Amino acid sequence: MAFNFDQRIDRRHSDSRKWHKYAGQDILPLWVADTDFRSPECIIEAIKNRADHGVFGYGEHPDGLIDVAVQRFASRYQWHVDPAWIVLLPGVVSGLNLSVRAFTAADETTIAPTPIYPPFRSAAKLAERAQLNLPLTLQDSRWVIDLAAAEGQMRGKEKLLMLCNPQNPGGTVYRRDELQAQLAFAQQHDLIVCSDEIHCDLLLEPGVQHIPFASLNEDAAQRSITLLSPSKSYNIAGLGASMAIIPNPELRARFNRVRQGIVPSVDILALVAAEAAWRDGEAWLEAQLSYLRSNRDWLVEQVNALPGLEMASPEATYLGWIDASALSVASPALYFEKHGLGFSPGRDFGDDNFVRFNFGCTRATLKDAVARLQNAVAARA
DSSP states (O other): OOTOOOOTOOOOOTTTTTHHTTTTSOOOEESSSOSSSSOOHHHHHHHHOOOOOOOOOOOOOHHHHHHHHHHHHHHHOOOOOGGEEEEESSSSHHHHHHHHHHHHOOTTTEEEEOOHHHHHHHHHHTTTTEEEEEEEETTTEEEEEEEETTTTTSSSOOEEEEHHHHHHHHOOOHHHHHHHHHHHHHTTTTEEEEEEOTTTTTTTTTTOOOOOOGSOOHHHHEEEEEEOOOOOTOOOOOTOOOOEEOOHHHHHHHHHHTTTTSOOOOOOHHHHHHHHHHHHHHHHHOOOOOOEHHHHHHHHHHHHSSSSOOOOOOOOOSSSEEGGGGGGOOOHHHHHHHHTEOOOOGGGGGOEEEEEEOSSSSHHHHHHHHHHHHHHTTOOO
16 A cells, blocks of 8 residues: 655644644744654544544543554564553653652652653653753764763662653664663662653664563563553654553552542543554554655755754654754754744753754655755855
């Protein structure tokens, strides 16, 4: 079956948060992590079929989604998940916030790499928890966590290690030995681990494999909360169907206790969409990955040909982390905005020298963006 990722879908006059940000301005929105691709027909048809039923009362336990999720994790990752471990959520961000509140007290500390997806940072801030940031360093063109940087900074109040794999914004897919080092660090300091693995299906680098942190061994499973969703992979983030997988019954009870009365159940149409995505969307996903891989390769080549910019090739996601420090502008994001490019500011992730470029767009949009980027750099010459 052929899929047309070059199809232009006008989102400017829809309810798109991404496109509304720059309404009325000649600025390409390349920031928030949703794509401009039409979701697969299997999802659209599943939603239509459920809508035709015509009654949208309170939903019951979604056995179909749970079953397909368990089968998927076993076949793709050799990770055998008990359905009882799964807690459904209306978004991974709520899972990050619940983890901070459930597994740290007011005087305790979270640990997170930096740069990192902004909700990792805000989850600690909103809960009024301290956060120790461990730097990501560029090694062999891959952004990896410098665990040694924690030496001398640990105070015994650290309780929660927050990981992101594949890494956002760097695009790194952690190898088994790197995950084992993270586990050893957690064991050494008696940490609970919250692992955001929402981009696990968006692997671009040939031969790279996603390994769930909780699948390493029984100890990893018993100290972990894994956050997952089909939302990024199938462009259904606005529907909000996610899950936390928590093998340890005590941790799961604490998580659910904090969630009670605050975080709602998942929308019934979102559950239908998620099940359809994981059950029937594989061919579409593979075609999208091929398109994104081509976008990535061309973008990396173009960016690295420009003076003042550097970009390591992301192993996963559709997000490019661009170092603009050599461009010598006060705020790269604001500078590029003036040249018609709406990137995510690096300061939101922890480093204002960078911008994040969403290349989950049509080739025509990508070419327009690169032309604007070239003009912006030329204006600094």
